[in-house]
Amino acid sequence: MILGNFTDFPDSAGFSPQSIFLRSCKHILMAESAGRKDKPKYMTGIDAAVSIISGKWKALILYQLEDGALRYSQILNGMEYGITQRMLTKELREMEESGLISRTVYPETPPKVEYAITEKGRTLMPILDQLCHWGCQHMADQLEYNCAEECENTAE
Numbered sequence: 456m457i458l459g460n461f462t463d464f465p466d467s468a469g470f471s472p473q474s475i476f477l478r479s480c481k482h483i484l485m486a487e488s489a490g491r492k493d494k495p496k497y498m499t500g501i502d503a504a505v506s507i508i509s510g511k512w513k514a515l516i517l518y519q520l521e522d523g524a525l526r527y528s529q530i531l532n533g534m535e536y537g538i539t540q541r542m543l544t545k546e547l548r549e550m551e552e553s554g555l556i557s558r559t560v561y562p563e564t565p566p567k568v569e570y571a572i573t574e575k576g577r578t579l580m581p582i583l584d585q586l587c588h589w590g591c592q593h594m595a596d597q598l599e600y601n602c603a604e605e606c607e608n609t610a611e
Contacts, residue, residue, distance in 0.1 A: 507553050512538055512546045514583050517576055520556060524571035555579065 497503035508514060512534070519525060519533050531543055538546075547570060550556045555576035561567040 507555065508579065508583075510546065512542065513550060513555075514586070516543075516546060516550065517555065517572060517579060517583065520570060520572040520576070521580060524559070524569040526567065526569055530570065550576075 497506065508517075515534060516530060519530055525533070527543070527547075530547075531538065531540065534543070547556065547558070551558050551570075554573055557571050557573050559569045559571070561569070
């Protein structure tokens, strides 16, 4: 499908022609992949990165797995704000599919399953640390829980 020059799009809603063009391209990519189980296609690197770590729980799960493999119940019990079992299962599956974590099933009775962060997942940790520090520096007055270890390094 040929869209033509992006300057041909109307600017009636206050959007720039470039943003309208990018939104149109994204809509076309999503429509082309609808109904297929192909890998998602992203317009930009930030689109891909935000999609992979989006949501309230993924970063918190990665932080839990940073020190070693955990079983499902350990992850569930370690979530301070109370994630539901259904949501935790969904998030773990998405993270496994993205390659951020690995799932190991041990042939025991009852079955033992452990989740661990992968090397790909470890590469996200410095970025998540920077987001945490930014939150401490710029949102400290709105933090419900202020971990001294997390925020003491941001005072520099």
